[in-house]
Amino acid sequence: MEVSEKLQGILATLPAKPGCYLYRNAEGRIIYVGKAINLKNRVRSYFHADSSHDNKTRRLVRDIADIEWIVVGSELEALILEMNLIKKHRPKYNIRLKDDKRYPYIKVHWNEPFPKVTVTRQME
Numbered sequence: 001m002e003v004s005e006k007l008q009g010i011l012a013t014l015p016a017k018p019g020c021y022l023y024r025n026a027e028g029r030i031i032y033v034g035k036a037i038n039l040k041n042r043v044r045s046y047f048h049a050d051s052s053h054d055n056k057t058r059r060l061v062r063d064i065a066d067i068e069w070i071v072v073g074s075e076l077e078a079l080i081l082e083m084n085l086i087k088k089h090r091p092k093y094n095i096r097l098k099d100d101k102r103y104p105y106i107k108v109h110w111n112e113p114f115p116k117v118t119v120t121r122q123m124e
Contacts, residue, residue: 003047010067011047014040017071020081023093024066031063032093033085035078039069060093 003011019039023032036042046053046061053061072078086094107120 004065007047007064007067011044014043014069015071016040018073018075018078019069019071020078020085022068022070022085022089023060023064023091024068025063026065028066030085030089030091032060032091033082033089035075035082037075037078039071043067043069056093 016038018035018037020033020035021039021043022030023034025031034042046057046064070081072081104119104121107118109116109118
């Protein structure tokens with residue numbers, strides 16, 4: 001697989017920290033949002049071992065023209081940021097979260113004698 005000089009430069013500067021990465025196509029549109037405990041290892045994995053990727057991933061990698069990343073403090077922060085970025089940008093290749101109308105949240109019922117935890121899609 002041929003990786004452009006621009007992408008090679010970006011891949012060389014990725015930090016080994018937790019965060020989110022955004023792949024953009026040639027038009028500058030965000031086509032995929034992902035999270036990583038180690039941005040350097042995760043993002044670079046898309047550009048190696050092409051035979052281990054499924055067809056959708058190979059198409060995604062062919063469409064990548066630019067990569068951005070956002071470093072965060074923890075894996076949990078990366079998860080929350082990823083969810084919010086997917087909700088905002090609706091990337092073409094983020095099928096799992098894009099199709100949901102609302103994301104699930106955990107609700108703690110503090111006002112009850114024995115607080116309980118439930119899953120809800122309503123943010124109150």
